[in-house]
Amino acid sequence: MNYRNLLAGLAAGLLFYVQTGAELALAAVPKDAPKDIKYILGFYYGNGENILIRENNGRLELLYRTALGDKSFAAANLYPLSKVHFDSYTLQESGPMSNTEAGVRFERDPDGYGISCRVGGNTYSRYFLGTTTGERAKSFRLAERSAEDWAKLRAEAAKAAVPAALAAGEQAQLVDAATVAGVKVNSVYAGSDNLFGAPLYTTSKLFVSKEAAAALGKVQKRLAPYGYGLVLWDAYRPWSVSKLANLALSDDKKDMLEDPETKGSTHNTGNAVDVGLYSLESGEELDMGCGFDEPSLRQYASYAGGTSRERYLRSLLREEMELQGFKGIEMEWWHFEFGDCFKFAHLNVSNQ
Incomplete structure (x- = not known):
């Protein structure tokens, strides 16, 4: 048996495996969301309720927080939104007891920032945070000192x-x-x-x-x-x-x-x-x-x-x-x- 050829083959196979693994890992990196989508992502509040709009692999999702203690929205109910046109979407709620559809409409300010979200008959106002893309709040600062x-x-x-x-x-x-x-x-x-x-x-x-x-x-x-x-x-x-x-x-x-x-x-x-x-x-x-x-x-x-x-x-x-x-x-x-x-x-x- 030609051990040199065998070892060379194993090395080549290992290199292929490593390269392929790295390529797969890099391929898994999600693409960045377009700016017009980022401008409507974030927190909205109204009617004593809080909702969160996020992007997931090119699609918008609405997260409805059921408990105020859930600060990260990690346990919120999630509803995918289907785009109708530009800032109009539909929300489909399916379950053993109900199967309803609601319209979702975003309103923007002149600069393109989402300022309100209407879900069915309820309107939620935007709450801005921080200064990252899509947010227009000022950076948080403590009281200024001399x-x-x-x-x-x-x-x-x-x-x-x-x-x-x-x-x-x-x-x-x-x-x-x-x-x-x-x-x-x-x-x-x-x-x-x-x-x-x-x-x-x-x-x-x-x-x-x-x-x-x-x-x-x-x-x-x-x-x-x-x-x-x-x-x-x-x-x-x-x-x-x-x-x-x-x-x-x-x-x-x-x-x-x-x-x-x-x-x-x-x-x-x-x-x-x-x-x-x-x-x-x-x-x-x-x-x-x-x-x-x-x-x-x-x-x-x-x-x-x-x-x-x-x-x-x-x-x-x-x-x-x-x-x-x-x-x-x-x-x-x-x-x-x-x-x-x-x-x-x-x-x-x-x-x-």
Whole structure:
């Protein structure tokens, strides 16, 4: 038997299998929805009810929320819409006790944004969120503070000390995230385009634990065949910055962040990251259904709205991150924690 030919044949077959698998994976990426469709996707409310319009593989679907506690609409009743013409559709409700059809009509403003949705005899008004394509709401910002006010808060945060209970534990070895090949660093809190409307960091550098950095590198390599890369919005956060953020929150918004005096943030350990995806070809960040730090129902990992492509990208990111030892959370689709963050000390070293 010619083992050389046999091995060559097996290698060729394996290469074909790998290439075919990659091609199939790439072929599964949903096409982006056209802009005129994106402009009517989102939340509508009326008659004490909430509905969500989403796109699914080129077709519109109406999700009717049956429980207010279902923040992500993951358990909502789903009704496919059949297009009649332009912004007119029909909704078919079929079941053992009924088989009815209702007309669905969208109304747009002069800029093309959907502003109302009429289902049968009921009219629902649009509720805009965020600034992604199809949404026209302003970016969420906390109450604006003066430069003098920020200076006082920074001074107070700098004087504070990490609580002993949080300072205990294993100390992570931090490395510059920019050293992870292919990972794009976009430190949101180094500038003013964030929910605080002011920089929290004095540098645009981001650091992460050595182990988490190695895992990010593996994720990056697996995403490359798709033409995607990781964009890092936040990583290690000095405890004093968490303290500053807490001080900047008004009393009615303190629950937006963990109390730095009792729980702190997993970002303080160097093992938590906030990430999204960007295009390796254009360098542009991809639309993942909502922007980083958007405080809305769209921030939930299981959010059922948006487009097929947006939901696919979120799922791909989560799958690849979790394969390399990260754990996602439901509250924020962009937040991931590597390993057991709680065995690590909350650090307060500068990220210069």
